[in-house]
Amino acid sequence: MKNNFLLHGAWILAAILSFTIGANFFPANQRVDVAGPASGVGKSGLADRGEKGNAVEGALGATPSGKPDGGNGQSDALQPLLRKLSGGDIEILGEQFRKGTNPIERRMAFTALLAGLTAENALQVRKQIEHMDHRSAEFREFHYAWGAVGGAEAVMFGADTEEDDMSPALTGWASADPEAALAWFNNLDMENNAGFDALLKDRKIPAADLNGHLMRGLVQGLADANPDTASRFIQDMVASGHEGAEGMIHIVAGAVMRSDSPAEAALWSEGLPEGKMREMAMNRMAGHFARSDPEAAASWAENFSSEPSSAGVIGEVGQNWARRDAQAAVDWLESLPAGNGQNIGMHRAMHQWAERDPTSASEHLSTMAASDSKDAAVRGFSSRLAWENPQAAMSWAESIGSDEQRRNAIIGVGRAWSKRDADGAAEWMVSSGVSEDVQQAILNPPKRDDDGRRRR
């Protein structure tokens, strides 16, 4: 009796074990022969090159004969989704990624690595790409993908490395799970988190800088998932007094510009809440739209020609349209109601026109009646002409009606003249009778700091 019991028990145990082994180690359709010979897929060239690309083919789902196996009804493109990479697969793919003999083979190996990436094998996959420059697309995409599958663990891994891998990991995480990434970021207390010691204490990176760096990564990921989420997050950051947060709208704008048509992107920016962030986004989109379709951009921009905060939109359209067709751009600008938008647009459009065809530009200026808009146009024109013909540019600058505009134009032309021909500029200053303060402003232009920004 006891023997019988043991016999049945042993067989039942064997059946359970058998199921477990089948499920874990021999899943149907797993391509065990990762390094099996591939041949004859293509008509020539890469696809015919024998032993090369085997692991890639395997990992991407080709059969050992090199032909895709559609027998189970799963697509080739889906194969990576169903395929677990073994440690050996990862090593082979890594080798091909590092030493593949052509860029396509290396590219495919990298994609196969990403396709098989899990939170568990991420460190081993990372070893295959760690030789890459941290600014390279591959390095960043790996961390993006790891962030998406690994979340906080992937982000915090970067706290102990030299490279910039925290930010792309956070981007990936935020793109896949915005809520969790946001919550993590908002609860960050870096100074009291030993995980950040290597960055804050050893490398002495200021906490605010690191926070800003991570925030940019977060915003990029939120924008990838949903630009509206990203812009609302920025709004909240601005409201909570985070300095410079508005500027991050450029990250969101970039994501929108990639996915949407210029017209759609412009509409998106228009829908943002009033304020500096919207102004920045609209300006960016106006330039993008105008480069693609200036007439359509102009029609859109006209809606804002009387909004003082949207003057930059008119300026962007005027400038970018003038690059293609300065006369048309200026005609359009002249049709707009007088105001700051028209003036900025005229300044930029005439600057462009002076660069392309100074004779036609000057002829057009001669036909314009005196106005603020003409003053702006002359200022734009003279600022460009100063690099070619400073004497003529100065004559134009001196003809400006508004005292303030004229002074600024003279200083601008004088500075360009001094850089181009210091002796000639000095001679002009002596003979022109310009005031001492204008001379000083010409001779002492604002210095630029290390970032190339003008110091105030």
Add this chain to the structure above:
Amino acid sequence: MQNKRVIHCSYFLLTTAMFVVGSQFAELPSSGSVLPKKEKPDPFVKASPIQEISALAGAEKPTASPGQNDSSTGQGVDRQPLLLSLPVGKWNGKGLQFEDFALEKGPLSEGQIEELVLAAIKSSDPVERRRAFDRILQEMQQDSFTVEQAMTIRKAMANNKASGEQWRDFDYAWGANDPEAAVAYIEQIPDRYRNGYTGNMLPGLASVEPQIAIDLVAEMEGDLQRRMTGRLIEGLADNDIGVATEYVFGLAENEDPHATQHMRKLAREVVDNEGLEGGLSWAENLEEGPLQGAALWQVANEFTNEDPQAASQWAEQFVGQDQNARLFGEVVREWDDREAAEAWVASLEPSQGQRDALSAVFGFKGAHQPHEAVQEIIDMPVSQDRDFAINGFISGLAVQDGESAVIWAAEISDPGMRQAAMIRAGRHFFRQDQQAAMDWFAASDLPEASLSQMAGVKVD
């Protein structure tokens, strides 16, 4: 006995069946894994100040079930890992189903190609973009791939403003997978795109049809030929390092003035393809001479960037080989620890390599510590070392102060080196202040012909 056999057989069958069931069970995709990735719900959808967002930490996230993913309601968060998700819908408002583009479903249609290219350029997810473009590249490897498909891809890429990298990969793949069509297209592409296209396609072509690619470049002339030779070498190296090496040696035999430059290019490719170790071994085993010198010079660059200490020890085996002297300077230039680099140079035996390294030390100082360098040079007796120090010093100095650099160049005692250094420094001087440079030139003893080298003007 009979009974026992039946029992054992039954259990054996059951066990086998369980194994099969287990293996099939594992094959089933996890729920939601093939759902299209939709735009993620907006956690701010209800007025959500920062405090509220913080409160989300630890909150249970909604889970998705197949078919329930609805971005418009903000429900159905796709919690699948990125790579288990299918394409984002944002770029064109609908999800891209990769199974519709499977290889076994036959050649991609025009519409499918356009959709994939659009995803490859417009998707907000970089990994998604990569996968979509990879599917295009896979299609190009198929026997069924046609010129019409290639044209559809090109048109879609142009319309959607594909990146330079995507153009490079597409053109390479076309050259590698359909050499005949890719070469024929050179004559059809508009003039303004021809050189860019040829430069991208050529390495792909050379990687599978080296001779056709070599012949193509041989028909070119002047600067275009020089530039395309570089691209050709990339492709030849992808085909076979030996073929590429033989080709570059052939250029030198035919007195190509850019042969050493091409050898450096090849050395970079070898290190890229074979790794540093492979690159070192390849360079060390080349035939002795200027081409080997150029190859060693380049691998020294790569080695120093990876491990300067080890690179410096490796370099020492070439002390006394004048044709390989330039690698010593390269080690110094690439070594980011200036003190260690200087100490190493001081430890080297007097040789051409040591002087080249000294020149590199002073090149750095000329750019970054000119006053310190001047004092050191003044303290040096007139010698070959001093000449090399000045020669290096003016290279660093001339970028910022051409006028001082030409004065220092005149201090070099060796006449040939002096003239070459004056011309080199003079080029910068002419760029910085043409009038003053003309005055200096008039007073110098440089030959009239050197004016064109410095000022870029034709001398009658």
